[in-house]
Amino acid sequence: MSTIITQPAQVRIFDTTLRDGEQSPGCSMSPQQKLVMARALAELGVDVIETGFPASSQSDREAASLIARELRDTTLCVLSRCLPNDIEISARALEGTAKPRLHLFVSTSPLHREHKLRMSKQQVLDLAATSVAHARRFVDDVEFSTEDGTRTEEDFLAEVIGAAIAAGATTINVPDTLGYTTPAEIRGLFERLIGGVPGARDVVFSTHCHNDLGMAVANSLAAVEGGARQVECAVNGIGERAGNCALEEIAMALKVRGAYFNADTRLDTRRLVSTSQLLQRLVGMPVQRNKAIVGLNAFAHESGIHQHGMLRHRGTYEIMNPQDVGWPDSQMVLGRHSGRAAVEQRLRALGYLLEESELELVFADFKALCEKQRVVNDADLQTLMQDGADSEGYRLSSMTISDAGHRARATVELSDPDGDRLFETAEGDGPVDALFAALAMATGVDLKLESYQVHSVGLGRDARGEANLSVRHEGVEYDGTGTSKDIIEASALAWLDVANRLLRARSKAKTKSTSEMAVA
Numbered sequence: 001m002s003t004i005i006t007q008p009a010q011v012r013i014f015d016t017t018l019r020d021g022e023q024s025p026g027c028s029m030s031p032q033q034k035l036v037m038a039r040a041l042a043e044l045g046v047d048v049i050e051t052g053f054p055a056s057s058q059s060d061r062e063a064a065s066l067i068a069r070e071l072r073d074t075t076l077c078v079l080s081r082c083l084p085n086d087i088e089i090s091a092r093a094l095e096g097t098a099k100p101r102l103h104l105f106v107s108t109s110p111l112h113r114e115h116k117l118r119m120s121k122q123q124v125l126d127l128a129a130t131s132v133a134h135a136r137r138f139v140d141d142v143e144f145s146t147e148d149g150t151r152t153e154e155d156f157l158a159e160v161i162g163a164a165i166a167a168g169a170t171t172i173n174v175p176d177t178l179g180y181t182t183p184a185e186i187r188g189l190f191e192r193l194i195g196g197v198p199g200a201r202d203v204v205f206s207t208h209c210h211n212d213l214g215m216a217v218a219n220s221l222a223a224v225e226g227g228a229r230q231v232e233c234a235v236n237g238i239g240e241r242a243g244n245c246a247l248e249e250i251a252m253a254l255k256v257r258g259a260y261f262n263a264d265t266r267l268d269t270r271r272l273v274s275t276s277q278l279l280q281r282l283v284g285m286p287v288q289r290n291k292a293i294v295g296l297n298a299f300a301h302e303s304g305i306h307q308h309g310m311l312r313h314r315g316t317y318e319i320m321n322p323q324d325v326g327w328p329d330s331q332m333v334l335g336r337h338s339g340r341a342a343v344e345q346r347l348r349a350l351g352y353l354l355e356e357s358e359l360e361l362v363f364a365d366f367k368a369l370c371e372k373q374r375v376v377n378d379a380d381l382q383t384l385m386q387d388g389a390d391s392e393g394y395r396l397s398s399m400t401i402s403d404a405g406h407r408a409r410a411t412v413e414l415s416d417p418d419g420d421r422l423f424e425t426a427e428g429d430g431p432v433d434a435l436f437a438a439l440a441m442a443t444g445v446d447l448k449l450e451s452y453q454v455h456s457v458g459l460g461r462d463a464r465g466e467a468n469l470s471v472r473h474e475g476v477e478y479d480g481t482g483t484s485k486d487i488i489e490a491s492a493l494a495w496l497d498v499a500n501r502l503l504r505a506r507s508k509a510k511t512k513s514t515s516e517m518a519v520a
Contacts, residue, residue: 017235
């Protein structure tokens with residue numbers, strides 16, 4: 001008996017980071033920024049890039065033109081309302097595009113028809129058909145979207161889609177505009193539409209799910225099960241309100257569970273992390289640490305039980321290889337929940353082979369250090385092996401911040417590695433700027449910050465301020481954390497944490513160089 005093996009269905013990735021994603025409050029991009037992002041999306045392997053909404057702004061028209069001049073192998077799409085003037089503006093914005101697509105949309109749900117459009121069913125039906133036909137005068141590739149499609153009467157939805165197909169639409173998008181549907185509902189909807197609408201088998205059906213109930217990725221996957229062969233999504237899931245289906249999540253769900261879905265994309269998933277980080281820098285919206293695929297903790301393990309399993313076999317606690325999405329490796333984060341096995345493994349990697357009694361003492365010091373800081377890195381372990389984490393580096397003795405007219409003034413007192421007292425005063429544009437300037441003068445370390453974040457840890461009277469700094473020096477990234485009841489003091493402690501790590505790295509490099517010269 002022979003087994004029929006079917007090839008996985010190819011699912012197109014339609015990226016709307018530059019259009020719907022940019023509509024996320026605070027995430028607007030200049031035309032040049034959009035070009036930078038579009039390059040990354042093309043390198044990632046995105047099939048269709050929606051570059052903007054030309055009728056809404058001159059900036060979107062400039063962005064469409066810039067991107068069209070450079071990207072020649074990717075389908076470039078612009079959004080347009082079903083209005084003759086909008087369609088013509090959008091068509092002009094696509095001039096010179098190697099692979100142009102015009103994306104039309106009209107609301108179809110009862111709520112939108114009554115309160116937004118103030119149109120009857122027949123008026124919406126006629127508008128859809130005439131608009132698609134009008135768009136086909138300019139481009140061959142026309143996508144038609146039924147806004148709020150999942151809250152539209154199914155018989156009317158099928159009628160509108162049929163009219164759009166008859167008028168020349170090549171892609172039909174049924175959006176879950178409000179993130180309202182469920183996986184079972186949307187899977188069944190796509191199955192019935194594709195199976196029952198005349199001409200449906202001759203076009204590509206697309207899904208565009210929002211995340212208002214946290215189901216955008218699940219609903220998109222269900223739509224694929226129902227026959228959708230295009231998924232509209234955005235990097236990091238940015239977009240209106242709670243955002244869109246996250247590109248990186250849909251891509252890896254189809255990759256990791258390919259046998260289940262019998263579908264895949266043509267994305268180079270090894271670029272997911274770099275693309276995510278680029279968007280974060282462009283719009284200034286970081287993702288949470290525990291964000292799937294691209295969050296800093298996505299492949300990080302601190303629990304002793306998990307670390308022990310990972311040391312035995314990666315598959316015990318990971319279903320993906322970090323390299324497959326662009327991370328260099330998994331992270332065995334050493335912290336309060338780590339066990340002896342993970343600490344011993346990291347010490348071995350650093351060149352320390354300890355007897356059981358020695359490991360017991362170091363592990364006790366490690367646990368004590370974990371009560372002072374959340375994460376213990378390699379430099380901290382090396383310091384522990386050199387008799388104590390507090391034996392090296394600058395320590396904050398006191399600090400004062402005052403208002404110097406239009407500028408702030410900070411005075412710091414430090415103890416240096418030799419125990420001597422240092423005093424410095426500096427001014428800055430604000431208290432933190434002045435503080436960091438004074439610390440730089442006192443230590444002789446000039447840090448160029450890549451990121452600086454402060455937040456509260458804990459609740460009520462027990463809450464503390466935590467500051468996190470990140471700097472890059474000679475290609476190496478250094479991170480520091482400081483915790484205090486006072487957020488300015490926490491910032492000072494974080495700055496010194498970074499400075500001390502950098503100084504220890506310099507000292508280690510100098511010692512190694514001197515040793516190599518002596519051997520030579």
